[in-house]
Amino acid sequence: MAERRHRSSAVPLAWLYAALIVYASLYPFTGWRLTGHGPFDFLLQPWSRWWTGFDVVSNLLGYLPLGLLVFAALVRSGVPARTGLWVSVAAGSVLSLSMEVLQNWLPHRVSSNVDLLLNVLGSAGGGVLGLAIHWLGGVERWQSLRERWFIARSAGGLALLVLWPVGLLFPAPVPLALGQVLERAQEAMAAVLEDTAAGDWFDALSRSAPPSGLSPAAELMLVAFGLLAPCMIAFTVARPGWRRVVLAAGAAVLGVAATTFSTAMNFGPDHALAWRTPNALAGLVIGLFAAMALAPLPRRVAAGLGLVALTAMVLLLARAPADPYFAQSLQSWEQGRFIRFHGAAQWVGWLWPYAALVYLLSRVAARGDDEGDRAPT
Numbered sequence: 001m002a003e004r005r006h007r008s009s010a011v012p013l014a015w016l017y018a019a020l021i022v023y024a025s026l027y028p029f030t031g032w033r034l035t036g037h038g039p040f041d042f043l044l045q046p047w048s049r050w051w052t053g054f055d056v057v058s059n060l061l062g063y064l065p066l067g068l069l070v071f072a073a074l075v076r077s078g079v080p081a082r083t084g085l086w087v088s089v090a091a092g093s094v095l096s097l098s099m100e101v102l103q104n105w106l107p108h109r110v111s112s113n114v115d116l117l118l119n120v121l122g123s124a125g126g127g128v129l130g131l132a133i134h135w136l137g138g139v140e141r142w143q144s145l146r147e148r149w150f151i152a153r154s155a156g157g158l159a160l161l162v163l164w165p166v167g168l169l170f171p172a173p174v175p176l177a178l179g180q181v182l183e184r185a186q187e188a189m190a191a192v193l194e195d196t197a198a199g200d201w202f203d204a205l206s207r208s209a210p211p212s213g214l215s216p217a218a219e220l221m222l223v224a225f226g227l228l229a230p231c232m233i234a235f236t237v238a239r240p241g242w243r244r245v246v247l248a249a250g251a252a253v254l255g256v257a258a259t260t261f262s263t264a265m266n267f268g269p270d271h272a273l274a275w276r277t278p279n280a281l282a283g284l285v286i287g288l289f290a291a292m293a294l295a296p297l298p299r300r301v302a303a304g305l306g307l308v309a310l311t312a313m314v315l316l317l318a319r320a321p322a323d324p325y326f327a328q329s330l331q332s333w334e335q336g337r338f339i340r341f342h343g344a345a346q347w348v349g350w351l352w353p354y355a356a357l358v359y360l361l362s363r364v365a366a367r368g369d370d371e372g373d374r375a376p377t
Contacts, residue, residue, distance in 0.1 A: 008076035009158035014069035025099035031107040039101045042111035059118035063092050067126025081134050085127045092123020154237035164230045167349035168258035175259050175275045176226030179314045179353035216279050223283025225313040231291035232306030236299045236363045244295035252288045303363035310353050
């Protein structure tokens with residue numbers, strides 16, 4: 001018998017995770033060239049003698065979340081569990097085969113039947129893990145917990161909340177402040193307009209712009225807005241009462257943990273807590289107390305305040321200068337094996353505020369969004 005259908009956050013997360021796999025598999029997307037080999041010749045090659053433990057773990061575990069997310073998305077959508085298992089394995093296999101075939105035309109990538117096998121095993125492992133959780137009643141327990149904590153249409157908000165700490169793994173110039181794309185957008189525009197009259201005008205305009213910089217007060221507010229934004233998203237999908245206070249405290253803990261981990265990975269374990277400047281700590285405290293004070297607000301009001309917080313964060317962050325120490329750290333990432341995962345986190349950090357803005361706008365425009373706030377007992 002088919003399971004009851006639910007609007008699941010696993011659906012957008014599965015698509016986003018698949019997109020991250022594509023990014024990691026084909027980065028840096030340059031140097032495409034023709035080869036004299038067939039696209040599927042690598043399947044018949046002998047097993048490679050050159051591999052490392054990192055290659056095995058990354059290829060195996062890299063596809064495990066995909067299998068788990070696809071299985072969860074299918075089961076929560078009403079697909080029978082056994083069918084969900086086979087489809088999750090098939091989805092991971094097709095994606096991995098596609099990536100290996102495309103790598104034939106990339107100069108710095110090598111198509112490998114070993115990688116394909118490990119990816120398929122990883123997808124199968126994720127599907128089997130999901131099936132085990134389902135048989136043990138984990139899906140039903142999650143649904144019961146979700147109904148007590150969140151409203152019915154909460155998939156989009158929950159997906160954004162899951163992605164928020166991922167974006168924090170790419171270090172920002174100010175802790176918790178995501179969305180610094182202005183400099184990259186200017187560089188891209190300058191490259192497009194290069195050797196044109198408009199390019200000369202754009203270059204002159206960029207040079208005439210006042211130097212950017214952040215005052216201590218602006219840095220403090222950036223940190224506060226950076227924490228307040230995900231809390232407001234949580235309040236648009238969470239039921240009122242003590243649950244929202246717990247979610248705000250959890251967001252603060254998660255933000256601190258992700259920022260500390262990111263700093264340790266980029267600047268070394270000895271500098272893991274270097275982000276804890278007086279302004280950053282003060283902004284964190286202000287953002288947390290503000291979120292707890294705003295917890296009783298109706299959902300549409302919380303969505304409106306979230307729009308204000310996100311807009312202010314993006315505008316203030318546009319004035320933040322580039323970090324020379326981070327530039328040096330990024331160079332080591334680009335020369336190492338983690339750059340593809342780091343680059344995926346970078347894209348999430350760049351785009352998360354803008355996806356959140358679109359989501360909150362939809363919440364503000366939704367009619368009757370504040371009805372049915374009573375939490376199940």
